[in-house]
Amino acid sequence: MQDYLSGLNEQQREAVLHVNGPLMIVAGAGSGKTKVLTTRIAHLMANGVDAFNILALTFTNKAAAEMKERIQRILNNSEARNLYIGTFHSVFAKILRAEAHRIGYPNNFTIYDTDDSRSVIKAVINELQMDDKHYKPNIVHNRISAAKNALVGPTEYALDYHLQQEDARANRPAIAQIYAAYAHKCFKNGAMDFDDLLLKMFELLSTQPAALAKYQSKFKYIMIDEYQDTNTVQYQITKLLAAMHENICVVGDDAQSIYSFRGATIENILQFQKDYDDVKVVKLEQNYRSTQSILKVANEVINNNKGQIPKELWTDNKPGDKIKVVRTMTDNEEGKFVADSIKEQQLRNHYANKDFAILYRTNAQSRAYEESLRKMGIAYKIYGGVSFYQRKEVKDMIAYLRIIVNQQDEEALKRIINYPVRGIGKTSIEKLIVVANEQNITMFEAVTRAAEFGFKGGTLEALQNFATMIKYFNTLLNDKNAYDVAVQVGKHTNLVKELFGDKTPEGLARYENVQELLNSIKEWTETPDNFEDGEVGNKGLGAFLQNVSLFTDSDKDKENEDVVKLMTIHAAKGLEFGCVFVGGIEETLFPSAMSINTREELEEERRLFYVAITRAKDRLWLTYANARYRFGQLVQNEPSRFLEEMPEEFLDKTYAGGGARNQGMSNMGTAFERMNRGFGGGSSGQTDLRYGVPPAKKPDNARPSYLQPAAISKPAVTAVHMPSENFVASDTSGLEAGMRVEHQKFGFGTVAKVEGSAHNPIANINFDNNGEKKIMLNYAKLRIL
DNA sequence: ACATTGAGGATTTTT
DNA sequence: TCCTCAATGT
Numbered sequence: 001m002q003d004y005l006s007g008l009n010e011q012q013r014e015a016v017l018h019v020n021g022p023l024m025i026v027a028g029a030g031s032g033k034t035k036v037l038t039t040r041i042a043h044l045m046a047n048g049v050d051a052f053n054i055l056a057l058t059f060t061n062k063a064a065a066e067m068k069e070r071i072q073r074i075l076n077n078s079e080a081r082n083l084y085i086g087t088f089h090s091v092f093a094k095i096l097r098a099e100a101h102r103i104g105y106p107n108n109f110t111i112y113d114t115d116d117s118r119s120v121i122k123a124v125i126n127e128l129q130m131d132d133k134h135y136k137p138n139i140v141h142n143r144i145s146a147a148k149n150a151l152v153g154p155t156e157y158a159l160d161y162h163l164q165q166e167d168a169r170a171n172r173p174a175i176a177q178i179y180a181a182y183a184h185k186c187f188k189n190g191a192m193d194f195d196d197l198l199l200k201m202f203e204l205l206s207t208q209p210a211a212l213a214k215y216q217s218k219f220k221y222i223m224i225d226e227y228q229d230t231n232t233v234q235y236q237i238t239k240l241l242a243a244m245h246e247n248i249c250v251v252g253d254d255a256q257s258i259y260s261f262r263g264a265t266i267e268n269i270l271q272f273q274k275d276y277d278d279v280k281v282v283k284l285e286q287n288y289r290s291t292q293s294i295l296k297v298a299n300e301v302i303n304n305n306k307g308q309i310p311k312e313l314w315t316d317n318k319p320g321d322k323i324k325v326v327r328t329m330t331d332n333e334e335g336k337f338v339a340d341s342i343k344e345q346q347l348r349n350h351y352a353n354k355d356f357a358i359l360y361r362t363n364a365q366s367r368a369y370e371e372s373l374r375k376m377g378i379a380y381k382i383y384g385g386v387s388f389y390q391r392k393e394v395k396d397m398i399a400y401l402r403i404i405v406n407q408q409d410e411e412a413l414k415r416i417i418n419y420p421v422r423g424i425g426k427t428s429i430e431k432l433i434v435v436a437n438e439q440n441i442t443m444f445e446a447v448t449r450a451a452e453f454g455f456k457g458g459t460l461e462a463l464q465n466f467a468t469m470i471k472y473f474n475t476l477l478n479d480k481n482a483y484d485v486a487v488q489v490g491k492h493t494n495l496v497k498e499l500f501g502d503k504t505p506e507g508l509a510r511y512e513n514v515q516e517l518l519n520s521i522k523e524w525t526e527t528p529d530n531f532e533d534g535e536v537g538n539k540g541l542g543a544f545l546q547n548v549s550l551f552t553d554s555d556k557d558k559e560n561e562d563v564v565k566l567m568t569i570h571a572a573k574g575l576e577f578g579c580v581f582v583g584g585i586e587e588t589l590f591p592s593a594m595s596i597n598t599r600e601e602l603e604e605e606r607r608l609f610y611v612a613i614t615r616a617k618d619r620l621w622l623t624y625a626n627a628r629y630r631f632g633q634l635v636q637n638e639p640s641r642f643l644e645e646m647p648e649e650f651l652d653k654t655y656a657g658g659g660a661r662n663q664g665m666s667n668m669g670t671a672f673e674r675m676n677r678g679f680g681g682g683s684s685g686q687t688d689l690r691y692g693v694p695p696a697k698k699p700d701n702a703r704p705s706y707l708q709p710a711a712i713s714k715p716a717v718t719a720v721h722m723p724s725e726n727f728v729a730s731d732t733s734g735l736e737a738g739m740r741v742e743h744q745k746f747g748f749g750t751v752a753k754v755e756g757s758a759h760n761p762i763a764n765i766n767f768d769n770n771g772e773k774k775i776m777l778n779y780a781k782l783r784i785l
Numbered sequence: 786a787c788a789t790t791g792a793g794g795a796t797t798t799t800t
Numbered sequence: 801t802c803c804t805c806a807a808t809g810t
Contacts, residue, residue, distance in 0.1 A: 059800085060800085061800095089800050090800090113800090114799080114800090194799090198800095258798075259798080259799075259800095261797075261798060261799085262799065361797070361798075362796060363796080363797085363798085364795095364797095384798095421786085425786055425787090550800070568798065569798080570797090570799065590797095592798085593797090594797060608798080630796085630801090631794090631795070631801065631802090632802080633801085
């Protein structure tokens with residue numbers, strides 16, 4: 001075992017060594033939080049605590065896997081695999097898989113993801129004869145989800161005066177009714193949605209004393225990461241679980257709370273000290289990640305929020321470059337600037353692709369970056385967006401697996417009963433649903449007893465064949481693992497064959513996706529699990545499905561792929577990158593137009609901005625566009641108010657694209673004008689004139705100037721030049737052929753020509769003593785004589 | 786029963 | 801702009 005304490009600073013060590021009693025760790029961005037958590041768990045285990053008695057709740061599965069691995073490395077054994085470590089959702093799903101029968105659910109319950117939930121809600125709305133144009137499923141779902149996260153059940157919802165007023169005011173008075181019907185339908189389907197995983201866990205603990213006692217005594221030590229992002233249910237559950245031993249350690253940073261839309265309440269972390277007696281508080285304030293400039297800017301920004309837990313992040317790291325604040329004309333030029341800058345940084349500072357991240361507020365912004373990166377031939381990967389498991393073909397396959405395991409699952413049944421096409425049309429399906437409701441049986445039972453309900457001829461035959469097939473698959477569950485069953489399903493249903501037959505590029509991709517799903521099932525089947533309490537490494541289909549609904553794309557991320565990463569700021573939480581670009585720092589986008597109505601909303605946007613800034617280790621770019629396409633239309637945006645909250649002395653403000661060069665202050669208009677339109681000018685017609693020159697379009701296949709050999713190979717300096725005493729770098733935006741200039745190293749010379757892209761101009765200069773050189777104007781210091 | 790076409794709506798963030 | 805849903809035709 002390593003000497004795991006030696007690499008810790010004083011506060012970190014304090015947090016690791018305080019193992020008994022409640023502990024709150026306030027961990028600033030980049031302060032070594034994960035290190036403390038993993039070391040603390042390792043320390044517990046090294047001192048005889050059984051891994052089975054430790055519960056660690058993280059924000060993502062990836063974080064959990066990483067922690068497990070680090071603990072394993074510290075302890076140098078495989079005990080860590082016995083830890084209960086994972087997201088709230090996955091840990092509770094696992095527990096519920098053993099306990100669900102206690103609260104009336106089948107243990108092999110299905111987990112509905114967001115799409116499934118919406119689809120069920122839509123069906124419920126239609127069955128209630130309501131209009132799904134007015135009761136939009138996602139609005140209704142958000143409302144129900146918020147209620148569940150606040151521990152408000154359908155009955156309480158219907159009786160709550162304020163909620164009813166709100167719904168009435170929004171002209172959606174029937175939400176309570178839909179909520180009740182939805183909850184009932186999920187129950188009937190033997191299914192839980194994401195929120196139910198928390199809600200039903202709470203129900204289990206609060207209504208089943210035996211279950212409560214079991215898990216209270218089991219989890220002697222509890223750790224919760226990202227505590228600032230927990231919601232009411234999560235809070236109540238952990239309170240119940242920790243009540244017996246009170247060895248609860250929460251880690252969080254109120255400045256990074258960015259999930260209130262999911263019901264998270266910052267109160268949980270602010271209140272922690274009042275919830276338990278003798279809470280030990282440790283603050284981790286030394287940042288090991290970012291340069292001083294980045295940290296200064298971040299601190300300054302977050303100080304605009306009220307009611308923070310007082311703390312001051314500091315660092316021993318080098319000062320670092322100023323933060324580049326770059327304005328472009330359009331979102332496309334923003335994308336181009338970012339791609340150009342990445343290439344440039346790679347050549348100048350030898351960064352690899354994986355050192356870069358492009359972060360944005362909304363997923364829709366990714367397209368412009370994608371296009372530019374593709375044009376430049378830079379490898380990239382987008383995180384988030386439509387996940388692998390949300391693709392139609394993947395969901396179809398999984399729907400088969402779901403109905404095989406749980407025949408109550410009507411949602412899965414509806415999805416595949418006629419896919420691939422087997423002659424069971426819309427009319428028949430509707431009839432089945434009506435029959436099922438009338439007879440109070442499941443839809444699948446209606447299928448198996450189709451003859452009793454007046455189905456005839458081809459339709460009856462199709463239904464019977466379908467039922468026989470599903471029942472056959474079901475018999476396989478007893479002695480076959482998940483992979484073998486899945487392969488059988490692929491064969492017998494013609495699902496794989498059908499996709500294979502489609503030779504269009506999209507069809508090919510779909511086929512590959514299904515193959516990839518099969519591969520991942522195989523991989524899962526072959527990976528050993530933790531063996532515990534009779535739950536002996538179950539590799540059946542049921543166990544697989546429990547896992548799959550909670551997978552996200554970032555979980556299967558190959559850490560070492562050398563690609564530029566694109567993701568939303570939310571998805572970037574907890575990650576760090578050498579170079580970070582944050583795009584779209586504009587009013588209505590960031591802060592989002594939806595979040596400027598209350599102080600709380602605005603402060604959350606600011607925290608989000610803070611999270612974005614603090615992802616960067618070395619270099620940070622903040623970009624914004626004058627105008628961007630939205631629904632196919634070009635709309636103007638003001639620069640974000642957040643830009644004005646940053647201290648000028650750490651900023652390097654430039655323009656890019658649109659034919660404009662780096663502009664000195666002299667061209668920026670009067671102080672009054674600047675103050676009244678924010679930095680860089682807003683949308684006034686006058687400003688636009690300055691950019692009226694069409695950008696010098698070069699053909700797409702043109703080699704970027706900095707790829708030309710002369711720009712890469714380092715020219716040998718033949719004659720050293722001592723700069724003149726009055727050497728001051730000039731604004732080179734107006735540099736033209738024929739001008740006389742002085743360079744710090746190469747001395748005096750004459751400009752032969754100016755070339756290169758608009759925001760990365762390169763001058764060819766004939767130096768008197770050093771011959772012709774290509775000089776990048778954005779970086780070289782030149783004095784115009 | 787199924788494919789094609791056209792209109793209309795969508796963008797906040799996620800387990 | 802692009803995607804989804806509903807109506808229409810075969």
